[in-house]
Amino acid sequence: MRLEQVSVRLGAVTALADLSLTVERGQRVALVGANGSGKSTLLRLLHGLLPASAGQVWRDRAVRQAMLFQRPHMLRSSARNNLALGLWLQGLPWREACTRAVAALARVGLAELASRNARALSGGQQQRLALARAWALRPELLLLDEPTASLDPHAKREVEALVESFARGEADGPAMSLVFASHNLGQVKRLASRVIYLEQGRVLADLPVERFFDRTLLQASHPQAHLFVKGESL
Numbered sequence: 441m442r443l444e445q446v447s448v449r450l451g452a453v454t455a456l457a458d459l460s461l462t463v464e465r466g467q468r469v470a471l472v473g474a475n476g477s478g479k480s481t482l483l484r485l486l487h488g489l490l491p492a493s494a495g496q497v498w499r500d501r502a503v504r505q506a507m508l509f510q511r512p513h514m515l516r517s518s519a520r521n522n523l524a525l526g527l528w529l530q531g532l533p534w535r536e537a538c539t540r541a542v543a544a545l546a547r548v549g550l551a552e553l554a555s556r557n558a559r560a561l562s563g564g565q566q567q568r569l570a571l572a573r574a575w576a577l578r579p580e581l582l583l584l585d586e587p588t589a590s591l592d593p594h595a596k597r598e599v600e601a602l603v604e605s606f607a608r609g610e611a612d613g614p615a616m617s618l619v620f621a622s623h624n625l626g627q628v629k630r631l632a633s634r635v636i637y638l639e640q641g642r643v644l645a646d647l648p649v650e651r652f653f654d655r656t657l658l659q660a661s662h663p664q665a666h667l668f669v670k671g672e673s674l
């Protein structure tokens with residue numbers, strides 16, 4: 441996927457401004473920055489949920505992708521049906537969709553809750569269910585918007601471990617490229633191979649993860665990002 445001088449305007453607000461970047465297959469890209477910096481807007485743009493107001497967006501239409509939102513919507517139905525319906529809408533027969541849904545629930549450790557109303561699940565369980573919905577579609581690119589922001593530490597570790605395993609790829613699914621927004625810099629260190637720092641809709645740093653967390657280098661070359669890492673950004 442490639443963006444060239446892309447801007448996104450939401451009414452009178454410029455959410456992204458003259459943004460150019462490329463996402464390559466196999467990368468794990470973390471988007472960091474203060475609230476309102478443009479992380480969620482960029483994710484929605486990459487997923488095709490928002491149009492560019494200016495500039496060009498090129499994407500490989502053959503690449504399957506899925507997006508996980510910070511607060512995923514749960515249908516008023518069983519956990520299994522929350523997965524099966526999406527697969528059925530993709531064209532699978534209902535029986536096959538249900539079989540794949542159960543396998544996806546097992547993949548995230550929720551097989552025993554297949555019949556439970558999805559809205560009665562805990563926050564961590566709902567986020568794992570949302571991950572199962574995405575995984576069941578076999579995406580090659582997974583976009584995540586603050587996937588663990590509202591979870592307790594144990595649930596955060598569970599979700600993070602699942603995302604890591606999805607990125608690696610295993611016998612039951614392809615390796616996935618990741619683009620994710622996170623305020624958790626420890627999580628960024630653990631999951632990302634590349635870090636993009638946004639401020640007021642602009643990319644001010646785009647570095648390999650080890651260089652982004654080299655404070656001496658960051659202070660010299662990207663002072664705004666250095667302040668953010670220190671927790672001093674506005």
